[in-house]
Amino acid sequence: MSADGHLEIPFNVDARPDTGLYNGKLGVWLFLASEVMLFGALFSSLILIRTGAVEWPQGWKELHVIPATINTFVLIASSVFVVMAWANLRLNKPKVARLWIAATLLCGFAFMGIKAYEYNLSFEHHHFPKTSNFFAIYFTMTGLHGLHVLGGMIVFAYFLTKGWAMQEHEPRRFTNRIEIVGLYWHFVDLVWIFLFPTLYLL
Amino acid sequence: MAQKRQVRVGSQWMYARDAEKALSEALRVMKEEEDGHGHQQSFISKYVFSQDHKWIGIQYGFTALCFLLFGFFLMLMMRLQLGWPGESFKIIHLFFGAGSPQGQLLPEQYNQLGAMHGTIMVFLAIVPLAVGAFGNYVVPLQIGAPDMAFPKLNMASYWCYLPGGIIMLLSMFFSRGGAAQSGWTSYPPLSVIMQTDGQIWWLVGMIFLITSSLLGSVNFIVTIIQLRAKGMTWDRLPFFVWAQFVTSFLLLLAFPPLEAAGVLQLMDRVAGTSFFLPTGLVVSGEVLKNAGGGNPLLWQHLFWFLAHPEVYVLILPAMGIVAEVIANNTRKSLWGYRSMVGATIFLGFMSFVVWAHHMFMTGMGTVISAFFQTTTMIISIPSVIILSALFITLWGASIRFTTPMLFALAFLPMFGIGGLTGLPLGLATTDIHLHDTYYVIGHFHYVVAPGTIFAMFAGIYYWFPKITGRKLNDKLGRIHFWGSFVCINGIFMPMFYQGLAGVSRRLFDGGAQYAHAKAAAAATNPFMSQAAIGLFIFQLPFIYNFFKSIKWGEKVGANPWQATTLEWAAATSPPLGHGNFAFPPVVHRGPYEYSLPGMTDDYLPQNADDGGAIPAPAIAPPHAPVVA
Numbered sequence: 001m002s003a004d005g006h007l008e009i010p011f012n013v014d015a016r017p018d019t020g021l022y023n024g025k026l027g028v029w030l031f032l033a034s035e036v037m038l039f040g041a042l043f044s045s046l047i048l049i050r051t052g053a054v055e056w057p058q059g060w061k062e063l064h065v066i067p068a069t070i071n072t073f074v075l076i077a078s079s080v081f082v083v084m085a086w087a088n089l090r091l092n093k094p095k096v097a098r099l100w101i102a103a104t105l106l107c108g109f110a111f112m113g114i115k116a117y118e119y120n121l122s123f124e125h126h127h128f129p130k131t132s133n134f135f136a137i138y139f140t141m142t143g144l145h146g147l148h149v150l151g152g153m154i155v156f157a158y159f160l161t162k163g164w165a166m167q168e169h170e171p172r173r174f175t176n177r178i179e180i181v182g183l184y185w186h187f188v189d190l191v192w193i194f195l196f197p198t199l200y201l202l
Numbered sequence: 203m204a205q206k207r208q209v210r211v212g213s214q215w216m217y218a219r220d221a222e223k224a225l226s227e228a229l230r231v232m233k234e235e236e237d238g239h240g241h242q243q244s245f246i247s248k249y250v251f252s253q254d255h256k257w258i259g260i261q262y263g264f265t266a267l268c269f270l271l272f273g274f275f276l277m278l279m280m281r282l283q284l285g286w287p288g289e290s291f292k293i294i295h296l297f298f299g300a301g302s303p304q305g306q307l308l309p310e311q312y313n314q315l316g317a318m319h320g321t322i323m324v325f326l327a328i329v330p331l332a333v334g335a336f337g338n339y340v341v342p343l344q345i346g347a348p349d350m351a352f353p354k355l356n357m358a359s360y361w362c363y364l365p366g367g368i369i370m371l372l373s374m375f376f377s378r379g380g381a382a383q384s385g386w387t388s389y390p391p392l393s394v395i396m397q398t399d400g401q402i403w404w405l406v407g408m409i410f411l412i413t414s415s416l417l418g419s420v421n422f423i424v425t426i427i428q429l430r431a432k433g434m435t436w437d438r439l440p441f442f443v444w445a446q447f448v449t450s451f452l453l454l455l456a457f458p459p460l461e462a463a464g465v466l467q468l469m470d471r472v473a474g475t476s477f478f479l480p481t482g483l484v485v486s487g488e489v490l491k492n493a494g495g496g497n498p499l500l501w502q503h504l505f506w507f508l509a510h511p512e513v514y515v516l517i518l519p520a521m522g523i524v525a526e527v528i529a530n531n532t533r534k535s536l537w538g539y540r541s542m543v544g545a546t547i548f549l550g551f552m553s554f555v556v557w558a559h560h561m562f563m564t565g566m567g568t569v570i571s572a573f574f575q576t577t578t579m580i581i582s583i584p585s586v587i588i589l590s591a592l593f594i595t596l597w598g599a600s601i602r603f604t605t606p607m608l609f610a611l612a613f614l615p616m617f618g619i620g621g622l623t624g625l626p627l628g629l630a631t632t633d634i635h636l637h638d639t640y641y642v643i644g645h646f647h648y649v650v651a652p653g654t655i656f657a658m659f660a661g662i663y664y665w666f667p668k669i670t671g672r673k674l675n676d677k678l679g680r681i682h683f684w685g686s687f688v689c690i691n692g693i694f695m696p697m698f699y700q701g702l703a704g705v706s707r708r709l710f711d712g713g714a715q716y717a718h719a720k721a722a723a724a725a726t727n728p729f730m731s732q733a734a735i736g737l738f739i740f741q742l743p744f745i746y747n748f749f750k751s752i753k754w755g756e757k758v759g760a761n762p763w764q765a766t767t768l769e770w771a772a773a774t775s776p777p778l779g780h781g782n783f784a785f786p787p788v789v790h791r792g793p794y795e796y797s798l799p800g801m802t803d804d805y806l807p808q809n810a811d812d813g814g815a816i817p818a819p820a821i822a823p824p825h826a827p828v829v830a
Binding site: 132 | 429
């Protein structure tokens with residue numbers, strides 16, 4: 001325990017020598033493993049339902065490929081931005097890093113905005129989850145993915161505002177936090193990279 | 203070798219330098235309490251939103267025991283109706299109020315009780331007790347960690363579990379049309395087309411519970427990998443920690459598919475999709491107007507992908523507890539510790555490839571059935587290894603028949619019966635006859651009730667002194683054990699007979715209206731229901747004992763069982779506040795160094811550093827130097 005009675009957990013910031021990891025990094029990798037199982041189950045469901053279907057619509061005819069393509073690039077860019085934020089924190093340039101975090105958050109907003117526009121186009125064509133199993137799985141999977149993007153955005157917004165204080169008094173721990181949320185953000189990006197061809201192009 | 207002086211601190215013997223450190227730590231804590239009134243934790247942060255793994259473990263344990271009793275109460279109502287169909291019971295009338303004016307269960311009420319009994323027992327009672335309570339309390343202490351790796355997540359885990367449980371509970375009273383009634387398995391299409399709202403409550407509750415177990419499992423794995431004390435290598439981990447470690451991986455990787463399935467079923471119910479509804483489904487004489495094209499088997503695959511590993515989530519921590527209690531009470535090292543660990547890991551892997559043996563009767567094809575039948579036979583091997591190792595540990599030991607040991611010993615044959623009766627169910631051919639009968643219920647209850655729950659009782663009697671500093675009363679414990687042991691067999695043993703005679707599950711009147719089941723059911727049901735009431739009566743001494751001993755139980759020292767593992771050997775009972783240990787323990791040896799030749803004492807704690815056992819007071823007076 002530290003002097004103020006606050007409990008210190010070992011390897012919270014520094015890596016444990018024999019595992020080479022600090023606690024949070026191992027934790028987020030385990031969390032991502034469970035996320036792989038979550039989305040893996042949904043992709044398996046998609047395969048099972050699609051192979052059992054009498055007919056299956058072609059994604060590019062029913063969905064809107066151009067906004068989705070733009071969204072793909074938005075997410076990939078944001079993944080680069082979050083790495084830039086982390087790298088600048090490592091280089092001890094917190095002010096630059098903060099701009100990159102803001103840019104990442106902005107990309108999140110752009111993605112959600114374009115996604116909302118896309119959903120709206122589908123609704124205008126009277127395409128709802130109950131219309132067919134294709135739209136059911138489309139709305140469910142992209143919706144769940146959207147919730148993950150939203151979760152990441154909330155975390156980035158927190159780091160930009162209230163959570164930024166940690167950068168000043170515990171900079172190494174804060175850098176770790178950006179690394180962890182970056183790993184999560186890459187995963188969310190990766191899910192979209194799978195979703196885009198499976199739903200829109202195949 | 204150096205001579206080391208032993209001093210007595212409270213009731214524990216310590217090396218002088220350790221005692222000095224402990225004393226300075228105690229003085230520091232005291233000083234902090236004296237002048238740090240401003241820093242005092244508030245009641246809420248200490249007892250409600252606590253981040254201390256010990257208090258969270260107690261929260262989990264108490265909540266889970268309440269759910270265990272409630273789930274048992276639901277079963278008692280069902281058993282009353284099964285034993286004496288047509289009779290009216292005041293208690294059923296009280297529970298359902300206007301819904302049951304006759305004091306009898308209607309078919310849909312029986313289904314609600316069945317679904318909620320299963321859900322509550324599995325997700326709200328046993329898993330939270332085995333993992334949330336015992337895992338949380340004991341694992342950090344056994345590995346010498348100050349707390350879990352993520353104390354805030356730990357708190358969040360409990361505070362996802364409790365709302366999930368409350369949602370399940372409230373659904374019985376406030377949901378339109380009563381609680382979910384499609385069984386704990388919630389098979390569609392029934393669960394989707396059911397007109398009542400209970401299923402939606404069930405799904406929302408499940409999502410809370412899945413989140414809770416996800417947070418918990420990440421925490422356990424990181425804690426065990428990262429926070430082991432110095433010297434606590436992988437082959438020095440107590441078997442209980444290994445069991446929790448594998449269990450956490452099962453929870454981490456098996457639950458998300460059920461979460462996915464839950465989301466899909468929620469979409470089916472709320473957004474009108476048809477993931478699980480096939481084309482042209484006829485309900486009440488009319489074709490459903492859904493889009494169709496769904497697959498009811500998809501749910502079963504996703505569900506059992508969780509629910510089979512879940513079986514091992516129920517049993518592995520139980521085996522861990524039993525192993526600890528047996529090693530301690532036989533005063534022997536576990537026979538084949540490494541084989542047991544290897545078997546546990548193999549069991550974890552295999553549990554992911556056996557799920558479809560729950561689905562032999564769905565017409566999924568003989569090739570798939572053959573595959574899953576083979577993997578099912580293979581997975582029985584590691585369970586047999588673990589059980590055999592525990593049996594062989596008993597061989598030649600002078601066993602201390604303490605109350606926890608009685609429960610642990612009973613676990614062995616009870617789990618054995620449960621496991622062996624599972625083999626005919628795992629073979630597709632015999633399953634044709636046995637599936638969906640009382641034989642199945644008998645089988646899995648032998649695994650979970652006299653199996654896992656007895657192990658949980660063993661754990662409660664064993665670690666109660668750790669948590670409270672007081673022992674549970676032995677006489678009441680023995681009454682509790684023998685009464686429960688006889689009664690629980692009285693309930694479940696006849697089920698094998700009923701099942702072989704063809705009595706189906708889920709008959710709300712116990713088969714009174716079914717020609718094929720009538721004779722066998724009528725011959726055994728009243729006796730089984732009497733045994734169930736008996737089982738309830740024999741829990742009363744335990745409940746009394748539990749509450750009385752918290753305050754008035756016999757006081758014990760830090761290590762009343764003379765155990766070797768760190769939670770007893772390196773910590774006080776109850777452990778120091780947040781932080782567990784006065785100073786970080788250092789581990790020098792394996793977990794079960796009992797009855798070593800040439801020692802003054804028959805146990806050598808993991809943190810004893812020079813091969814010299816801490817001497818018994820009668821042999822070595824406090825001032826005598828100990829030659830190491």
